[in-house]
Amino acid sequence: MKKFSILLIFLLTALTVGAQEALWSHTEITSPEVHTDGSVTFRFVAPSAQKVELTGDFLPPRRVMTPKGEQSAAGVAAMQRGEGGLWEYTTQPLASELYSYSFLVDGLRVTDPNNVYLNRDIASLTNIFLVGGGQGDLYGVQEVPHGSVTRCWYPSPTLDTSRRLSVYTPAGYEDSEREYPVLYLLHGMGGDEEAWLSLGRAAQILDNLIAQGKAREMIVVMTNGNAALQAAPGETTQGLYKPTTRLPRTMEGSFEESFQDVIDYIDTHYRTRAEKSGRAIAGLSMGGFHALHISRYYADMFDYVGLFSAAIRPERAVNSPVYDDFEGSLEQQKRNGLKLYWIACGEDDFLWEHNKNYRALLDEMAFPYTFRQSDGGHTWRNWRIYLSEFVPQLFR
Amino acid sequence: MKKFSILLIFLLTALTVGAQEALWSHTEITSPEVHTDGSVTFRFVAPSAQKVELTGDFLPPRRVMTPKGEQSAAGVAAMQRGEGGLWEYTTQPLASELYSYSFLVDGLRVTDPNNVYLNRDIASLTNIFLVGGGQGDLYGVQEVPHGSVTRCWYPSPTLDTSRRLSVYTPAGYEDSEREYPVLYLLHGMGGDEEAWLSLGRAAQILDNLIAQGKAREMIVVMTNGNAALQAAPGETTQGLYKPTTRLPRTMEGSFEESFQDVIDYIDTHYRTRAEKSGRAIAGLSMGGFHALHISRYYADMFDYVGLFSAAIRPERAVNSPVYDDFEGSLEQQKRNGLKLYWIACGEDDFLWEHNKNYRALLDEMAFPYTFRQSDGGHTWRNWRIYLSEFVPQLFR
Numbered sequence: 173m174k175k176f177s178i179l180l181i182f183l184l185t186a187l188t189v190g191a192q193e194a195l196w197s198h199t200e201i202t203s204p205e206v207h208t209d210g211s212v213t214f215r216f217v218a219p220s221a222q223k224v225e226l227t228g229d230f231l232p233p234r235r236v237m238t239p240k241g242e243q244s245a246a247g248v249a250a251m252q253r254g255e256g257g258l259w260e261y262t263t264q265p266l267a268s269e270l271y272s273y274s275f276l277v278d279g280l281r282v283t284d285p286n287n288v289y290l291n292r293d294i295a296s297l298t299n300i301f302l303v304g305g306g307q308g309d310l311y312g313v314q315e316v317p318h319g320s321v322t323r324c325w326y327p328s329p330t331l332d333t334s335r336r337l338s339v340y341t342p343a344g345y346e347d348s349e350r351e352y353p354v355l356y357l358l359h360g361m362g363g364d365e366e367a368w369l370s371l372g373r374a375a376q377i378l379d380n381l382i383a384q385g386k387a388r389e390m391i392v393v394m395t396n397g398n399a400a401l402q403a404a405p406g407e408t409t410q411g412l413y414k415p416t417t418r419l420p421r422t423m424e425g426s427f428e429e430s431f432q433d434v435i436d437y438i439d440t441h442y443r444t445r446a447e448k449s450g451r452a453i454a455g456l457s458m459g460g461f462h463a464l465h466i467s468r469y470y471a472d473m474f475d476y477v478g479l480f481s482a483a484i485r486p487e488r489a490v491n492s493p494v495y496d497d498f499e500g501s502l503e504q505q506k507r508n509g510l511k512l513y514w515i516a517c518g519e520d521d522f523l524w525e526h527n528k529n530y531r532a533l534l535d536e537m538a539f540p541y542t543f544r545q546s547d548g549g550h551t552w553r554n555w556r557i558y559l560s561e562f563v564p565q566l567f568r
Numbered sequence: 569m570k571k572f573s574i575l576l577i578f579l580l581t582a583l584t585v586g587a588q589e590a591l592w593s594h595t596e597i598t599s600p601e602v603h604t605d606g607s608v609t610f611r612f613v614a615p616s617a618q619k620v621e622l623t624g625d626f627l628p629p630r631r632v633m634t635p636k637g638e639q640s641a642a643g644v645a646a647m648q649r650g651e652g653g654l655w656e657y658t659t660q661p662l663a664s665e666l667y668s669y670s671f672l673v674d675g676l677r678v679t680d681p682n683n684v685y686l687n688r689d690i691a692s693l694t695n696i697f698l699v700g701g702g703q704g705d706l707y708g709v710q711e712v713p714h715g716s717v718t719r720c721w722y723p724s725p726t727l728d729t730s731r732r733l734s735v736y737t738p739a740g741y742e743d744s745e746r747e748y749p750v751l752y753l754l755h756g757m758g759g760d761e762e763a764w765l766s767l768g769r770a771a772q773i774l775d776n777l778i779a780q781g782k783a784r785e786m787i788v789v790m791t792n793g794n795a796a797l798q799a800a801p802g803e804t805t806q807g808l809y810k811p812t813t814r815l816p817r818t819m820e821g822s823f824e825e826s827f828q829d830v831i832d833y834i835d836t837h838y839r840t841r842a843e844k845s846g847r848a849i850a851g852l853s854m855g856g857f858h859a860l861h862i863s864r865y866y867a868d869m870f871d872y873v874g875l876f877s878a879a880i881r882p883e884r885a886v887n888s889p890v891y892d893d894f895e896g897s898l899e900q901q902k903r904n905g906l907k908l909y910w911i912a913c914g915e916d917d918f919l920w921e922h923n924k925n926y927r928a929l930l931d932e933m934a935f936p937y938t939f940r941q942s943d944g945g946h947t948w949r950n951w952r953i954y955l956s957e958f959v960p961q962l963f964r
Contacts, residue, residue, distance in 0.1 A: 202810060218676055219675075220675060277673075277676065277678075278616050278617075279615075279616060280614055280616070280617070280673065280678075281681065282673075282676075282678045282679075282681075283678070283679055285678075285692075285693075286810060287808075287810070288691055288692075288801065288802075288810070288811060289802055289808045290686070292684050295684060296681075296684075297679070297681075297684055297686070300808065301808055302807060302808055304807075312805075312807055313802075313803060313805055313807070314805060317721075317730075318721045318732075320718055320719065320720035320721070321718070321719050321720075322716055322718040322719075323716065323717050324716035324742070325714045325716070325739070334713075334714070336714070343721070346720070346837050405684065406684075406709075407709060408709055409708075411698060411700075411708055411709070412683075412685045412696065412697055412698055414598060414682060414684070415684060
C-alpha cells in the first residue's frame, strides 16, 4: 500500500512543476465558490500584494475615461485580506447566468490560478463561472444526451483556400438515417468558428433545449466569417500569434460570396434537409450583418433568419455584388417567402439606431419580421439569450 | 469612410472591457516574440512591480525544497525593467520545440496577458509557444491537409454511463469509402480526452506525418481513462469544478474492463479496419499502464502496442480480473503474435526502474519488443517525441 502511495504521489506530481505547486500550496483553495443562494466567494493568495480587487460583469458598472471618451466598464470591488495573504470577496446573490471576472493585483489584471475555465474574446482571456437555477442552467452541461462537436476543414473555391468550421450534430445523429435541418450560426468581429461554442455555449444550449423538447433536433454550423483567415488563431500556419480585430476583408462581401461553398460542403458531408425549409441562418453583430446579406443575396435559401445586435449596412463604399440592389433583393426575399425573420437588439446597444432604421425600412416594405427588444447592450449575455429564444422557433 | 471607422471602432471594442483594454493599452506589445534564430523575447507590463521573473521549461532547472524533499523544478530568470514598467527577457537560441512558461510578479505566478495560448495540465494553466525549424514543426499547423477532430459521447454499458471521447479522422476520410486503421491513444493520471490534443499536439503530429508520407492515414481515438468520470473537467454535470488527480477507480481495472465499449462504438460509428492488424494502442504513464493491461487482457485485439513512460503493475492489491494471470496473458499475447511492442522511457524518468524490470521479464519470456531509450524524464516533451516516432511504425 505504501509502495503504491509513493508511486501515486510521483504520478500525481511529476507532470509539471505548475501541477506540483498547485497540488501542494493551493489544494485547499476553491475560487470561485458558488453558494446555493447564488452568492459567490472569490479567493486569491497574494501575501505581498498591497491591494487586490475583483472585476467582473456581475458588479455594478463604473464609468471610465478612455481615449474615445467616457465609457461604461465592468465594476470593481475591493477584496479583504485575511490570514496568510488570502484575499476574499463574496458577492450578493447573483441571478442565474454565465459570468466572467479577473483579479486586479496592485492594479495588474490577472486570471484566477484556481479556476481553469477561461473564455477568449479576441486577444483577452477571462475566467468564467456559472450560477445555476435559471437561465444559466441552459449554459451548463446537464444530465441529458449530448451532441457531437466536430472541427473540420472545407474547401472554399471562392476564397481559393481550405477553411475551418465547427459543426454540432445533435445526440442520435450518428445512429439515425434521417435528414436534419441546419442552423448556420455566425460570429461577430474578432470572433471565429470557436466563439459560439465557448462564449456562446451553443452546444450546451442546443443539448438542453432539445432534451427539454423545446427545440427540434438540428445541425448547427459555425463558420469563420473573416475572409482573410482560414481558421481561428492558433489553428493556421500563422502559428500562435496574437489575435487582432484589424483584419482585412471583413464586411466587404468576400465571406458572403463564398457562403455557397459552406452550404455545398455541409449538404454533401452531412445528412441535411437540403432545402429552404431546412435552413436557418443567424449571427451576432458582424455575423448578424452577414446573416442579413447572405439571406438576401441567396434570396431563396433560408426560411429562418436571425439578426442578433446586427450591423446593417456596409458603411463605406464597397465594390461587391453582394451589396447591390439592397431593397430589390429584400423584395425578392419577401416574395420568395420565409417563415421567420427575427431581429433582436438591446436598448443600450450602440447599433440600436441602425436596427431601428432598418426596421423602419422593413415596415415600409411590408417585409414581415419579429422584433425582440431586450435590455442591455452588445454583450454575449444577450446573444446567448437570443440564441436560446431563436432556436425553439426553428423548423416547426 | 469616417462613419464606417467609428462603427468599426465600436464593433472592435464593445465586446468586453477586457478586449477593450487589450486593444488600447497593450496593442503594441508582443509576447512571446520568437526570433528567427530561435531566441525568444518575453514582455510584461507591470509598472508597480518590484521584481518580475520568468519561469519556463527552457531555462536551466533548479533544485527546490518541497514537502517531499529536494526536487527539480523549472528554472527562473530575472526580467529587466524598462520604460513604462515594461519588463523584458530574451533567451538564448532555443532548440525547435513546444515550450511553456509563466511570469512571477513579486513572487506571484501569473500567465502572460499578451499570449492567449495556454495548456491545462490537471489544475494548472501555463502559456505555451512554439520554436520552429525542427521537431517543433511537427507540433505546428503547416500548409498541409488537416484532419477533423470530433468530441462525441459513447455508451459504456460496462460503466453504466455515457462517456466523452475525442476522435481524429485524417484529411480525406469524409470523402472516402475506405476503411481506416485505428490508434487508441491514452492519457496519464490527471489527464482526460483533451490531453493528447492540447499538451500532446496529436492532431498536428498526425496531419504533418501523414502529409510527409511518414505515417499511414489512421483514425486516432483519445478516451477518458478515469473510470469515475464521464468526461474532461467542465464537460460534465459537475460543472466548472476544480480538476483534481485524487480520483477513485484509476488503475484498478474498471477502465480496462470497459474498453470493449470504446472499440464497439468506434467500429460501429467509423469506417474502421475492425481487425487486429488495424488496431494500435498506446499511452503515457497511467495510459501506458492501461495500454499494457488492455492489450494483454484483450490478447488478440492489437497488433501494435506503445508504452510511453508507462507505469507497469498495480502496486496495491486490486480485485480485478484484469490483473490476474499477468504472465499467462502475456504468453498468450505473444503466442497470438503482434507486430510491434514499443517501450519508450527517459533516463531520468522515475518509472525507469519499473520499465527496466518489466523488460527483464519480457526478455525472460522471449516476448519480442523494441526499446526506445531517451534522455529526459516524465514530460510531455518526451511523449510528443515518442508519439512522433511510434506513429510511423504503425499499419505497415
